[in-house]
Amino acid sequence: MAKITPLREAVASLVQDGDTVALEGFTHLIPHAAGHEIIRQGRHDLTLVRMTPDLIYDQMIGMGCAAKLIFSWGGNPGVGSLHRFRDAVEQGWPHPLAIEEHSHAGMANAYVAGASNLPFALLRGYTGSDLPKVNPNIRFVECPFTGERLAAIPSVRPDVTVIHAQKADRRGNVLLWGILGVQKEAVLAAKRSIVTVEEVVDDLEAPPNACVLPAWALSAVCPVPGGAYPSYAQGYSERDNRFYKAWDPIARSRDDFRAWMQRHVLDTDDFVGFRRVLAESMKEAA
Protein backbone atom coordinates (compact mmCIF):
# COMPACT_ATOMS: atom_id res chain seq x y z
CA MET A 1 0.00 0.00 0.00
CA ALA A 2 1.39 3.35 -1.04
CA LYS A 3 2.52 5.73 1.66
CA ILE A 4 2.34 9.41 0.79
CA THR A 5 5.78 10.43 1.90
CA PRO A 6 8.56 12.94 1.14
CA LEU A 7 10.78 11.87 -1.76
CA ARG A 8 13.92 11.83 0.41
CA GLU A 9 12.40 9.21 2.71
CA ALA A 10 11.06 7.13 -0.16
CA VAL A 11 14.48 6.93 -1.83
CA ALA A 12 16.23 6.25 1.50
CA SER A 13 13.96 3.33 2.34
CA LEU A 14 13.24 1.85 -1.10
CA VAL A 15 16.40 2.25 -3.23
CA GLN A 16 19.45 0.26 -2.10
CA ASP A 17 23.01 0.06 -3.46
CA GLY A 18 23.24 -2.67 -6.07
CA ASP A 19 19.53 -2.56 -6.93
CA THR A 20 18.13 -2.84 -10.42
CA VAL A 21 16.31 0.46 -10.85
CA ALA A 22 14.10 1.68 -13.71
CA LEU A 23 13.31 5.39 -13.91
CA GLU A 24 10.93 5.36 -16.86
CA GLY A 25 9.44 8.10 -18.99
CA PHE A 26 9.22 8.49 -22.75
CA THR A 27 10.25 12.14 -23.14
CA HIS A 28 7.14 12.99 -21.09
CA LEU A 29 6.92 12.54 -17.27
CA ILE A 30 10.60 11.73 -16.72
CA PRO A 31 11.29 11.48 -12.97
CA HIS A 32 14.21 13.93 -12.78
CA ALA A 33 13.64 14.90 -9.14
CA ALA A 34 13.83 11.27 -8.04
CA GLY A 35 17.02 10.76 -10.07
CA HIS A 36 18.58 13.74 -8.32
CA GLU A 37 17.62 12.35 -4.93
CA ILE A 38 19.26 9.01 -5.79
CA ILE A 39 22.42 10.95 -6.72
CA ARG A 40 22.28 13.04 -3.50
CA GLN A 41 21.99 9.91 -1.39
CA GLY A 42 25.08 8.48 -3.12
CA ARG A 43 23.53 5.25 -4.38
CA HIS A 44 25.99 3.17 -6.39
CA ASP A 45 26.44 -0.12 -8.25
CA LEU A 46 22.92 0.25 -9.62
CA THR A 47 21.76 -1.57 -12.72
CA LEU A 48 19.83 1.18 -14.45
CA VAL A 49 17.06 0.18 -16.85
CA ARG A 50 15.32 2.46 -19.29
CA MET A 51 14.19 2.36 -22.92
CA THR A 52 15.33 5.92 -23.61
CA PRO A 53 18.07 7.02 -21.19
CA ASP A 54 18.49 10.78 -21.49
CA LEU A 55 19.74 13.60 -19.28
CA ILE A 56 18.89 12.17 -15.87
CA TYR A 57 20.69 8.90 -16.71
CA ASP A 58 23.60 10.93 -18.11
CA GLN A 59 23.80 12.62 -14.70
CA MET A 60 23.46 9.38 -12.73
CA ILE A 61 26.08 7.61 -14.88
CA GLY A 62 28.48 10.57 -14.68
CA MET A 63 28.10 10.68 -10.90
CA GLY A 64 29.02 7.01 -10.66
CA CYS A 65 25.64 5.63 -9.59
CA ALA A 66 25.52 2.93 -12.27
CA ALA A 67 27.44 -0.31 -12.83
CA LYS A 68 25.27 -1.40 -15.74
CA LEU A 69 22.76 0.05 -18.15
CA ILE A 70 19.98 -1.91 -19.89
CA PHE A 71 18.55 0.26 -22.67
CA SER A 72 17.44 0.62 -26.27
CA TRP A 73 18.16 4.25 -27.24
CA GLY A 74 20.49 6.63 -25.39
CA GLY A 75 20.64 10.25 -26.46
CA ASN A 76 19.72 13.86 -25.79
CA PRO A 77 16.46 14.12 -27.79
CA GLY A 78 16.60 16.87 -30.38
CA VAL A 79 20.19 17.74 -29.43
CA GLY A 80 22.63 14.84 -29.86
CA SER A 81 24.81 12.60 -27.72
CA LEU A 82 24.83 11.91 -24.02
CA HIS A 83 28.42 12.85 -23.28
CA ARG A 84 28.65 11.27 -19.81
CA PHE A 85 27.15 8.02 -21.12
CA ARG A 86 29.57 8.05 -24.03
CA ASP A 87 32.54 8.82 -21.76
CA ALA A 88 31.58 5.85 -19.56
CA VAL A 89 31.26 3.50 -22.55
CA GLU A 90 34.19 4.84 -24.60
CA GLN A 91 36.67 5.73 -21.78
CA GLY A 92 35.36 3.99 -18.67
CA TRP A 93 34.87 7.26 -16.75
CA PRO A 94 34.13 7.57 -13.85
CA HIS A 95 34.22 3.78 -14.00
CA PRO A 96 33.40 1.19 -16.64
CA LEU A 97 29.73 0.81 -17.48
CA ALA A 98 28.44 -2.57 -18.61
CA ILE A 99 25.73 -2.29 -21.23
CA GLU A 100 22.94 -4.61 -22.28
CA GLU A 101 21.43 -3.28 -25.43
CA HIS A 102 18.04 -4.02 -26.97
CA SER A 103 15.53 -2.58 -29.40
CA HIS A 104 12.48 -0.64 -28.17
CA ALA A 105 10.22 -3.56 -29.09
CA GLY A 106 12.43 -5.89 -27.05
CA MET A 107 12.46 -3.62 -23.99
CA ALA A 108 8.73 -2.91 -24.15
CA ASN A 109 7.98 -6.62 -24.37
CA ALA A 110 10.42 -7.35 -21.54
CA TYR A 111 8.52 -4.97 -19.25
CA VAL A 112 5.20 -6.55 -20.26
CA ALA A 113 6.65 -9.99 -19.48
CA GLY A 114 7.89 -8.72 -16.12
CA ALA A 115 4.50 -7.26 -15.25
CA SER A 116 2.91 -10.55 -16.38
CA ASN A 117 5.15 -12.62 -14.08
CA LEU A 118 6.68 -14.45 -17.03
CA PRO A 119 10.38 -15.41 -17.19
CA PHE A 120 10.91 -14.07 -20.68
CA ALA A 121 9.38 -12.00 -23.45
CA LEU A 122 8.59 -13.41 -26.86
CA LEU A 123 8.52 -11.29 -29.99
CA ARG A 124 9.19 -11.19 -33.68
CA GLY A 125 12.33 -9.18 -33.35
CA TYR A 126 16.02 -8.57 -33.96
CA THR A 127 15.98 -10.52 -37.24
CA GLY A 128 19.01 -9.62 -39.33
CA SER A 129 20.34 -7.28 -36.63
CA ASP A 130 23.81 -7.65 -35.07
CA LEU A 131 22.34 -6.97 -31.61
CA PRO A 132 22.01 -10.72 -30.77
CA LYS A 133 25.77 -11.08 -31.50
CA VAL A 134 26.68 -8.59 -28.77
CA ASN A 135 23.88 -9.28 -26.30
CA PRO A 136 23.72 -12.91 -25.07
CA ASN A 137 20.35 -12.10 -23.49
CA ILE A 138 18.79 -12.02 -26.95
CA ARG A 139 18.08 -15.62 -27.91
CA PHE A 140 15.75 -17.45 -30.25
CA VAL A 141 13.20 -20.15 -29.52
CA GLU A 142 10.96 -22.31 -31.65
CA CYS A 143 7.20 -21.97 -31.52
CA PRO A 144 5.95 -25.34 -30.12
CA PHE A 145 3.00 -25.23 -32.50
CA THR A 146 4.42 -24.02 -35.81
CA GLY A 147 8.18 -24.34 -35.39
CA GLU A 148 8.59 -20.68 -36.21
CA ARG A 149 11.72 -19.00 -34.82
CA LEU A 150 10.98 -16.13 -32.42
CA ALA A 151 13.15 -13.84 -30.32
CA ALA A 152 13.21 -14.33 -26.55
CA ILE A 153 14.67 -11.96 -23.97
CA PRO A 154 14.59 -12.08 -20.18
CA SER A 155 11.81 -10.18 -18.44
CA VAL A 156 12.72 -6.89 -16.86
CA ARG A 157 12.02 -7.25 -13.13
CA PRO A 158 13.35 -4.11 -11.42
CA ASP A 159 13.86 -4.01 -7.67
CA VAL A 160 12.45 -0.50 -7.88
CA THR A 161 10.65 1.41 -10.61
CA VAL A 162 10.37 5.18 -10.34
CA ILE A 163 7.94 7.25 -12.42
CA HIS A 164 6.41 10.72 -12.38
CA ALA A 165 2.66 11.26 -12.81
CA GLN A 166 0.16 14.10 -12.80
CA LYS A 167 -2.06 13.37 -9.79
CA ALA A 168 -2.59 11.22 -6.76
CA ASP A 169 -5.56 11.20 -4.43
CA ARG A 170 -5.13 11.24 -0.65
CA ARG A 171 -5.16 7.44 -0.47
CA GLY A 172 -2.29 7.27 -2.99
CA ASN A 173 -4.12 6.19 -6.13
CA VAL A 174 -2.25 7.67 -9.11
CA LEU A 175 -3.54 9.02 -12.43
CA LEU A 176 -1.38 9.71 -15.46
CA TRP A 177 -2.25 10.68 -19.02
CA GLY A 178 -0.74 11.83 -22.31
CA ILE A 179 2.24 9.90 -23.58
CA LEU A 180 2.38 6.93 -21.24
CA GLY A 181 5.44 5.07 -22.54
CA VAL A 182 6.02 1.88 -20.54
CA GLN A 183 5.40 3.39 -17.11
CA LYS A 184 2.47 1.20 -16.11
CA GLU A 185 4.26 -1.99 -17.15
CA ALA A 186 7.50 -0.84 -15.47
CA VAL A 187 5.70 -0.24 -12.16
CA LEU A 188 3.85 -3.55 -12.27
CA ALA A 189 7.06 -5.42 -13.21
CA ALA A 190 8.91 -4.09 -10.15
CA LYS A 191 9.12 -5.35 -6.58
CA ARG A 192 8.84 -1.78 -5.23
CA SER A 193 7.79 1.50 -6.79
CA ILE A 194 8.00 5.23 -6.21
CA VAL A 195 5.69 7.67 -7.97
CA THR A 196 6.34 11.39 -7.76
CA VAL A 197 3.26 13.48 -8.58
CA GLU A 198 2.47 17.05 -9.54
CA GLU A 199 -0.26 17.31 -6.92
CA VAL A 200 -2.35 15.41 -4.39
CA VAL A 201 -6.09 15.99 -4.81
CA ASP A 202 -9.31 14.92 -3.09
CA ASP A 203 -10.73 13.21 -6.19
CA LEU A 204 -8.84 12.00 -9.28
CA GLU A 205 -11.97 12.47 -11.44
CA ALA A 206 -10.60 9.69 -13.64
CA PRO A 207 -12.78 8.37 -16.45
CA PRO A 208 -13.33 4.58 -16.38
CA ASN A 209 -10.56 3.60 -18.80
CA ALA A 210 -7.97 6.07 -17.56
CA CYS A 211 -4.48 4.93 -16.65
CA VAL A 212 -4.81 4.65 -12.88
CA LEU A 213 -2.28 2.85 -10.72
CA PRO A 214 -4.08 1.83 -7.54
CA ALA A 215 -2.49 2.73 -4.21
CA TRP A 216 -2.26 -0.90 -3.17
CA ALA A 217 0.02 -1.66 -6.15
CA LEU A 218 2.53 1.08 -5.23
CA SER A 219 5.12 1.53 -2.46
CA ALA A 220 5.40 5.30 -2.15
CA VAL A 221 3.75 8.39 -3.60
CA CYS A 222 5.69 11.63 -3.24
CA PRO A 223 4.34 15.11 -4.04
CA VAL A 224 7.01 16.86 -6.14
CA PRO A 225 5.42 19.62 -8.25
CA GLY A 226 7.45 20.12 -11.42
CA GLY A 227 9.44 16.97 -10.57
CA ALA A 228 9.78 16.00 -14.24
CA TYR A 229 11.65 19.20 -15.19
CA PRO A 230 13.19 19.70 -17.80
CA SER A 231 10.80 17.04 -19.10
CA TYR A 232 7.13 17.96 -18.78
CA ALA A 233 3.84 16.87 -17.31
CA GLN A 234 0.97 17.31 -19.74
CA GLY A 235 -1.55 19.74 -18.33
CA TYR A 236 0.99 21.15 -15.85
CA SER A 237 4.20 22.18 -17.58
CA GLU A 238 6.00 22.49 -20.91
CA ARG A 239 9.22 20.73 -21.85
CA ASP A 240 12.15 23.15 -21.36
CA ASN A 241 13.94 22.61 -24.65
CA ARG A 242 16.51 25.27 -23.70
CA PHE A 243 17.76 23.12 -20.86
CA TYR A 244 18.26 20.10 -23.13
CA LYS A 245 20.43 22.31 -25.34
CA ALA A 246 22.23 23.89 -22.38
CA TRP A 247 23.08 20.41 -21.06
CA ASP A 248 25.23 19.56 -24.09
CA PRO A 249 28.21 21.87 -23.30
CA ILE A 250 27.96 21.20 -19.55
CA ALA A 251 28.22 17.45 -20.07
CA ARG A 252 31.06 17.59 -22.59
CA SER A 253 33.74 18.24 -19.95
CA ARG A 254 34.26 16.06 -16.87
CA ASP A 255 35.23 19.08 -14.76
CA ASP A 256 32.33 21.27 -15.89
CA PHE A 257 29.96 18.38 -15.31
CA ARG A 258 31.27 17.71 -11.77
CA ALA A 259 31.15 21.39 -10.85
CA TRP A 260 27.61 21.71 -12.20
CA MET A 261 26.39 18.64 -10.32
CA GLN A 262 28.05 19.85 -7.11
CA ARG A 263 26.39 23.26 -7.26
CA HIS A 264 22.98 22.23 -8.57
CA VAL A 265 22.38 18.80 -7.05
CA LEU A 266 24.80 17.85 -4.27
CA ASP A 267 24.74 21.30 -2.64
CA THR A 268 20.95 21.64 -2.83
CA ASP A 269 18.55 19.98 -0.39
CA ASP A 270 15.78 19.04 -2.78
CA PHE A 271 14.19 19.76 -6.17
CA VAL A 272 12.92 23.15 -5.05
CA GLY A 273 16.50 24.05 -4.16
CA PHE A 274 17.72 22.70 -7.50
CA ARG A 275 15.20 24.78 -9.44
CA ARG A 276 16.19 27.91 -7.46
CA VAL A 277 19.92 27.47 -8.08
CA LEU A 278 19.29 26.56 -11.73
CA ALA A 279 17.30 29.76 -12.24
CA GLU A 280 20.26 31.71 -10.80
CA SER A 281 22.86 29.99 -12.98
CA MET A 282 20.76 30.27 -16.16
CA LYS A 283 20.39 33.98 -15.44
CA GLU A 284 24.18 34.27 -15.03
CA ALA A 285 24.70 32.46 -18.34
CA ALA A 286 22.14 34.58 -20.23
Add this chain to the structure above:
Amino acid sequence: MSTATMDFTATEIMTVAASRLLKDGTVCFVGIGLPSTAANLARLTHAPEVVLIYESGPIGAKPTVLPLSIGDGDLALTADTVVGTPEIFRYWLQGGRIDVGFLGAAQVDRFANINTTVIGPYDTPKVRLPGAGGAPEIASQAKEVFIVLKQNPKAFVAKLPFVTSAGHLDGGDARARAGIPGAGPTAVITDLGILTPDPVSKELTLTGIHPGVTVEQVKAATGWDLKISPDLKTTEIPDAGTLTALRDLQARTAAAHGQSGGEG
Protein backbone atom coordinates in the same frame (compact mmCIF):
# COMPACT_ATOMS: atom_id res chain seq x y z
CA MET B 1 25.71 22.08 -56.42
CA SER B 2 24.98 25.20 -58.38
CA THR B 3 22.27 27.11 -56.63
CA ALA B 4 22.39 30.32 -58.62
CA THR B 5 19.16 29.64 -60.47
CA MET B 6 17.45 27.68 -57.73
CA ASP B 7 15.47 28.90 -54.82
CA PHE B 8 15.59 25.77 -52.68
CA THR B 9 18.30 24.09 -50.63
CA ALA B 10 19.63 20.54 -50.89
CA THR B 11 17.92 19.68 -47.59
CA GLU B 12 14.63 21.09 -48.86
CA ILE B 13 14.60 19.03 -52.05
CA MET B 14 15.54 15.94 -50.01
CA THR B 15 12.60 16.56 -47.69
CA VAL B 16 10.19 17.27 -50.53
CA ALA B 17 11.35 14.23 -52.52
CA ALA B 18 10.91 12.03 -49.44
CA SER B 19 7.46 13.45 -48.69
CA ARG B 20 6.25 12.80 -52.26
CA LEU B 21 6.81 9.06 -51.76
CA LEU B 22 4.13 8.93 -49.06
CA LYS B 23 0.75 8.29 -50.65
CA ASP B 24 -2.45 9.65 -49.17
CA GLY B 25 -4.01 7.24 -46.68
CA THR B 26 -0.73 5.44 -45.98
CA VAL B 27 -0.22 4.25 -42.40
CA CYS B 28 3.30 5.44 -41.59
CA PHE B 29 5.49 4.67 -38.56
CA VAL B 30 7.60 7.80 -38.28
CA GLY B 31 11.09 8.31 -36.89
CA ILE B 32 11.95 11.68 -35.39
CA GLY B 33 14.01 14.24 -37.33
CA LEU B 34 14.13 14.16 -41.15
CA PRO B 35 11.47 11.41 -41.52
CA SER B 36 9.07 13.32 -39.28
CA THR B 37 9.62 16.51 -41.29
CA ALA B 38 8.96 14.75 -44.59
CA ALA B 39 5.94 12.84 -43.28
CA ASN B 40 4.32 15.96 -41.85
CA LEU B 41 5.01 17.86 -45.05
CA ALA B 42 3.17 15.09 -46.94
CA ARG B 43 0.26 15.40 -44.50
CA LEU B 44 0.12 19.18 -44.97
CA THR B 45 0.28 18.98 -48.78
CA HIS B 46 -0.69 16.04 -51.00
CA ALA B 47 -1.54 13.40 -48.36
CA PRO B 48 -3.96 14.89 -45.80
CA GLU B 49 -5.21 11.43 -44.80
CA VAL B 50 -1.77 9.94 -44.08
CA VAL B 51 -1.78 8.29 -40.63
CA LEU B 52 1.31 9.12 -38.60
CA ILE B 53 2.27 6.76 -35.77
CA TYR B 54 5.09 7.60 -33.38
CA GLU B 55 6.72 4.97 -31.16
CA SER B 56 5.95 6.95 -28.00
CA GLY B 57 2.25 6.10 -28.45
CA PRO B 58 0.38 8.67 -30.60
CA ILE B 59 -1.64 7.17 -33.47
CA GLY B 60 -2.88 9.58 -36.12
CA ALA B 61 -0.78 12.50 -34.84
CA LYS B 62 -1.35 15.83 -36.61
CA PRO B 63 1.21 18.09 -34.95
CA THR B 64 1.00 21.81 -35.69
CA VAL B 65 4.78 22.12 -35.32
CA LEU B 66 7.51 19.52 -35.82
CA PRO B 67 8.16 17.55 -32.66
CA LEU B 68 11.56 18.16 -31.11
CA SER B 69 11.39 14.83 -29.34
CA ILE B 70 9.49 11.63 -29.97
CA GLY B 71 7.26 12.35 -26.97
CA ASP B 72 6.26 15.99 -27.48
CA GLY B 73 2.91 16.92 -25.99
CA ASP B 74 1.60 18.22 -29.32
CA LEU B 75 1.77 14.66 -30.73
CA ALA B 76 -0.50 13.40 -27.96
CA LEU B 77 -2.92 16.34 -28.10
CA THR B 78 -3.42 16.09 -31.88
CA ALA B 79 -3.57 12.27 -32.15
CA ASP B 80 -6.66 10.16 -32.80
CA THR B 81 -5.60 8.12 -29.78
CA VAL B 82 -2.56 7.62 -27.59
CA VAL B 83 -1.64 4.11 -26.50
CA GLY B 84 1.22 2.74 -24.42
CA THR B 85 4.54 1.99 -26.10
CA PRO B 86 4.18 -1.81 -25.71
CA GLU B 87 0.87 -1.64 -27.59
CA ILE B 88 2.48 0.37 -30.40
CA PHE B 89 5.07 -2.33 -30.97
CA ARG B 90 2.89 -5.36 -30.25
CA TYR B 91 -0.49 -4.60 -31.83
CA TRP B 92 0.21 -1.95 -34.42
CA LEU B 93 3.69 -2.80 -35.73
CA GLN B 94 4.03 -6.54 -35.05
CA GLY B 95 0.30 -6.83 -35.80
CA GLY B 96 1.11 -5.96 -39.40
CA ARG B 97 -0.77 -2.66 -39.62
CA ILE B 98 2.08 -0.41 -40.81
CA ASP B 99 2.41 0.34 -44.53
CA VAL B 100 5.59 2.40 -44.42
CA GLY B 101 8.36 2.64 -41.85
CA PHE B 102 10.06 6.00 -42.33
CA LEU B 103 13.54 5.94 -40.82
CA GLY B 104 16.69 7.99 -40.52
CA ALA B 105 20.15 6.45 -40.13
CA ALA B 106 23.72 7.31 -39.17
CA GLN B 107 25.09 4.95 -41.84
CA VAL B 108 23.77 2.71 -44.60
CA ASP B 109 25.54 0.17 -46.80
CA ARG B 110 24.96 -0.87 -50.42
CA PHE B 111 22.08 -3.15 -49.42
CA ALA B 112 20.41 -0.45 -47.30
CA ASN B 113 21.24 -2.07 -43.98
CA ILE B 114 21.25 0.54 -41.21
CA ASN B 115 23.74 1.35 -38.45
CA THR B 116 22.75 3.56 -35.52
CA THR B 117 24.78 1.74 -32.84
CA VAL B 118 28.57 2.25 -33.00
CA ILE B 119 31.40 3.41 -35.22
CA GLY B 120 34.36 1.10 -34.62
CA PRO B 121 34.35 -2.14 -32.62
CA TYR B 122 31.31 -2.68 -30.38
CA ASP B 123 33.32 -3.25 -27.19
CA THR B 124 35.75 -0.40 -27.80
CA PRO B 125 33.77 2.02 -29.92
CA LYS B 126 35.30 5.03 -31.60
CA VAL B 127 31.90 6.69 -31.48
CA ARG B 128 29.02 5.40 -29.42
CA LEU B 129 25.77 6.27 -31.26
CA PRO B 130 22.33 6.35 -29.57
CA GLY B 131 21.39 2.78 -30.51
CA ALA B 132 18.50 0.93 -32.06
CA GLY B 133 15.37 2.57 -30.72
CA GLY B 134 12.40 1.17 -32.62
CA ALA B 135 14.22 0.71 -35.92
CA PRO B 136 15.05 -3.05 -36.01
CA GLU B 137 11.43 -4.09 -35.81
CA ILE B 138 10.15 -1.18 -37.92
CA ALA B 139 12.68 -2.15 -40.61
CA SER B 140 11.57 -5.78 -40.55
CA GLN B 141 7.80 -5.50 -39.99
CA ALA B 142 6.59 -2.45 -41.91
CA LYS B 143 5.37 -3.46 -45.36
CA GLU B 144 8.11 -1.26 -46.84
CA VAL B 145 10.72 1.16 -45.55
CA PHE B 146 11.92 4.58 -46.68
CA ILE B 147 15.25 5.82 -45.37
CA VAL B 148 16.17 9.49 -45.45
CA LEU B 149 19.69 10.75 -44.69
CA LYS B 150 22.32 13.07 -46.11
CA GLN B 151 24.77 11.45 -48.50
CA ASN B 152 28.53 11.51 -47.84
CA PRO B 153 31.26 8.85 -47.73
CA LYS B 154 31.09 8.55 -43.93
CA ALA B 155 27.36 7.79 -44.07
CA PHE B 156 27.32 5.63 -47.22
CA VAL B 157 29.87 2.92 -46.44
CA ALA B 158 30.83 -0.31 -48.21
CA LYS B 159 30.71 -2.28 -44.97
CA LEU B 160 28.89 -1.28 -41.80
CA PRO B 161 30.75 -1.71 -38.51
CA PHE B 162 27.40 -2.82 -37.04
CA VAL B 163 24.07 -3.76 -38.58
CA THR B 164 21.45 -2.35 -36.23
CA SER B 165 18.46 -2.82 -38.52
CA ALA B 166 18.17 -5.11 -41.49
CA GLY B 167 17.86 -3.77 -45.00
CA HIS B 168 18.45 -6.35 -47.69
CA LEU B 169 21.25 -8.05 -45.67
CA ASP B 170 23.68 -9.56 -48.23
CA GLY B 171 21.37 -8.79 -51.13
CA GLY B 172 19.36 -11.00 -53.43
CA ASP B 173 16.75 -12.98 -51.53
CA ALA B 174 18.74 -12.92 -48.24
CA ARG B 175 16.01 -10.99 -46.50
CA ALA B 176 13.24 -13.39 -47.40
CA ARG B 177 15.47 -16.36 -46.53
CA ALA B 178 16.04 -14.84 -43.07
CA GLY B 179 12.26 -14.92 -42.61
CA ILE B 180 11.82 -11.15 -42.49
CA PRO B 181 8.23 -10.33 -43.45
CA GLY B 182 8.31 -6.79 -44.90
CA ALA B 183 9.71 -5.83 -48.30
CA GLY B 184 12.45 -3.78 -46.64
CA PRO B 185 13.91 -0.52 -47.90
CA THR B 186 12.39 0.47 -51.22
CA ALA B 187 13.91 3.96 -51.36
CA VAL B 188 16.81 5.86 -49.81
CA ILE B 189 16.27 9.58 -50.21
CA THR B 190 19.29 11.86 -49.84
CA ASP B 191 20.25 15.48 -50.41
CA LEU B 192 21.72 14.41 -53.77
CA GLY B 193 19.18 11.99 -55.18
CA ILE B 194 17.14 8.83 -54.70
CA LEU B 195 18.59 5.32 -54.49
CA THR B 196 16.43 2.27 -54.97
CA PRO B 197 17.36 -1.40 -54.67
CA ASP B 198 17.92 -3.37 -57.87
CA PRO B 199 14.92 -5.72 -58.25
CA VAL B 200 17.16 -8.83 -58.27
CA SER B 201 20.48 -8.06 -56.56
CA LYS B 202 18.89 -5.55 -54.12
CA GLU B 203 21.98 -3.37 -54.46
CA LEU B 204 21.19 0.33 -54.08
CA THR B 205 21.21 2.02 -57.46
CA LEU B 206 20.99 5.71 -58.19
CA THR B 207 17.64 6.07 -59.95
CA GLY B 208 16.93 9.72 -59.23
CA ILE B 209 19.19 12.75 -59.12
CA HIS B 210 18.26 16.20 -57.85
CA PRO B 211 18.52 19.11 -60.27
CA GLY B 212 21.97 20.68 -60.37
CA VAL B 213 23.69 17.59 -58.92
CA THR B 214 26.13 15.59 -61.07
CA VAL B 215 26.55 11.82 -61.11
CA GLU B 216 30.22 12.35 -60.19
CA GLN B 217 29.13 14.22 -57.05
CA VAL B 218 26.88 11.37 -55.99
CA LYS B 219 29.59 8.77 -56.69
CA ALA B 220 32.12 10.82 -54.68
CA ALA B 221 29.65 10.92 -51.77
CA THR B 222 29.28 7.13 -51.76
CA GLY B 223 31.74 4.72 -50.13
CA TRP B 224 31.32 2.00 -52.75
CA ASP B 225 31.22 1.92 -56.54
CA LEU B 226 27.67 3.18 -56.91
CA LYS B 227 25.64 1.74 -59.77
CA ILE B 228 23.78 4.31 -61.85
CA SER B 229 20.47 3.45 -63.46
CA PRO B 230 20.45 3.71 -67.27
CA ASP B 231 17.05 5.31 -66.74
CA LEU B 232 18.27 8.00 -64.33
CA LYS B 233 15.57 10.59 -63.72
CA THR B 234 16.00 14.16 -62.55
CA THR B 235 13.92 15.00 -59.50
CA GLU B 236 11.06 17.32 -60.22
CA ILE B 237 11.66 20.79 -58.81
CA PRO B 238 9.55 21.44 -55.70
CA ASP B 239 6.53 23.55 -56.48
CA ALA B 240 6.11 26.87 -54.72
CA GLY B 241 3.14 25.68 -52.66
CA THR B 242 5.08 22.73 -51.24
CA LEU B 243 8.15 24.83 -50.49
CA THR B 244 5.99 27.43 -48.77
CA ALA B 245 4.29 24.71 -46.70
CA LEU B 246 7.70 23.34 -45.66
CA ARG B 247 9.10 26.75 -44.77
CA ASP B 248 5.98 27.73 -42.85
CA LEU B 249 6.15 24.47 -40.91
CA GLN B 250 9.78 25.08 -40.04
CA ALA B 251 9.14 28.70 -39.10
CA ARG B 252 6.28 27.65 -36.78
CA THR B 253 8.56 24.99 -35.32
CA ALA B 254 11.42 27.42 -34.75
CA ALA B 255 9.07 29.87 -33.06
CA ALA B 256 7.71 27.13 -30.80
CA HIS B 257 10.96 25.36 -29.91
CA GLY B 258 13.69 27.85 -30.64
CA GLN B 259 15.09 25.36 -33.18
CA SER B 260 13.92 23.12 -35.98
CA GLY B 261 12.55 19.58 -35.63
CA GLY B 262 14.81 17.35 -33.61
CA GLU B 263 16.75 14.15 -34.18
CA GLY B 264 15.95 12.30 -30.97
